[in-house]
Amino acid sequence: MERVLPRGRVLAIVAGAAATAVLLGACGSQAPSSSDDNLVAGKQMFVERCGSCHTLSRAGTKGTVGPNLDAAFRQSLSDGFERSVVRGVVAEQIKIPLRGGKMPADLVTGDHVTDVAAYVAESVDRKGQDTGLLATAVKAPGQGKPAVAKNGVLQINADPSGQLAYVTNKASAPPGRLTVKMGNESTVEHDIAIDNGGVNAKGEIVGKGGTSQFTVDNIPPGTYQYFCTVQGHRAAGMQGTLTVK
Ligand code: HEC
Incomplete structure (x- = not known):
């Protein structure tokens, strides 16, 4: 993992994720999103548990406590990292956030970890709107009856x-x-x-x-x-x- 990323944290996490993958003997074998992933559930959980702190354009979230996730992964993606790497980074971050940081661990657990990670990895730095089932997964904010x-x-x-x-x-x-x-x-x-x-x-x-x-x-x-x-x-x-x- 010699490539230089501008965001030290992402680099650190990417390195950590890669190390974990190597330990598990699974380096590079992770699919970007397998059919087992529930992206709709991932989006719903992301909006509920993560969106208040993170901006992610596709999810319509605008939190500012943590880094903007589109921006955080833009450089890595344009440097040629696969979305599967992003997915691993996100899953790692959910399970083991920075020690002493502001992000609580285990905001989501079990299958939701992979669902959220898959959704984030599929969505970061993508223009436009979610389509199909993803488009209606979360209600438009503020549009309830007056x-x-x-x-x-x-x-x-x-x-x-x-x-x-x-x-x-x-x-x-x-x-x-x-x-x-x-x-x-x-x-x-x-x-x-x-x-x-x-x-x-x-x-x-x-x-x-x-x-x-x-x-x-x-x-x-x-x-x-x-x-x-x-x-x-x-x-x-x-x-x-x-x-x-
Ligand atoms: C209470 C606010 C908060 C919530 C909720 C939260 N995060 Fe974070 N997140 C942060 C902060 C702050 C950071 C920066 C590092 C740190 O302080 O731990 C961060 C860092 C990250 C990073 C690393 C990005 C980078 O630039 O290094 C990812 C990925 C991430 N969060 C994903 C998530 C996901 C997915 C969820 C929901 C399961 C989530 N976060 C929920 C505050 C939050």
């Missing part, structure tokens, strides 16, 4: 599949006392806040099973943006418009 306040309570849940989005990016409420509640069934921490139009309020950041909520005593008519304050989430699209009238 939320409407009931008895002074507006419920806008976080996307349960782990996408950086609320279930809907449109909400409405009458002026007056308003409680905004966000249930979180995803594995990613989120909150909900408004800091425009003279309204400055924020719920607490909650993990799976939690509810983030705040109350505004007398919200005036107007148009407000609600959004998640966790770093990178709003920029990735976790926001919507609340119309008060």
Whole structure:
């Protein structure tokens, strides 16, 4: 493994993956994606468990905590590494992330490791959109039915599949006392806040099973943006418009 990659980490992992493959006597024999791989499940798991931290264009994820995966593997691919190598790197990274790094180990386990690794390897640095079954594997973020306040309570849940989005990016409420509640069934921490139009309020950041909520005593008519304050989430699209009238 003499080739030079600009990203030291990828190189290190590639070297590690190759070493492992050699130890297993399987160097170079790994197919890019065998029919046993479930790419649809791989995409769904990737969006749910990985997308909040990683950008991957084909998966529609925009996380910024970890490296952009399209960019991370672009150089290796153009240097002639096979996608099967990328696949091995991704699987290794899932099982043994950098020690002391920010990526938790074993975010996915069992067959999901190979499914996710196969999907990522097939998708990195590819232009365009997923097609066929992959195109519909994950719901478009924020496209749920608009939320409407009931008895002074507006419920806008976080996307349960782990996408950086609320279930809907449109909400409405009458002026007056308003409680905004966000249930979180995803594995990613989120909150909900408004800091425009003279309204400055924020719920607490909650993990799976939690509810983030705040109350505004007398919200005036107007148009407000609600959004998640966790770093990178709003920029990735976790926001919507609340119309008060
Ligand atoms: C909590 C955020 C977080 C989650 C969730 C996460 N990662 Fe990471 N990932 C990182 C960070 C940060 C790095 C950079 C190295 C480090 O700190 O460990 C990284 C590195 C990587 C790398 C190496 C890329 C490079 O440039 O070296 C790959 C591949 C990767 N992650 C894949 C995944 C996959 C697949 C999942 C889902 C199973 C996942 N990550 C989930 C944060 C995350």
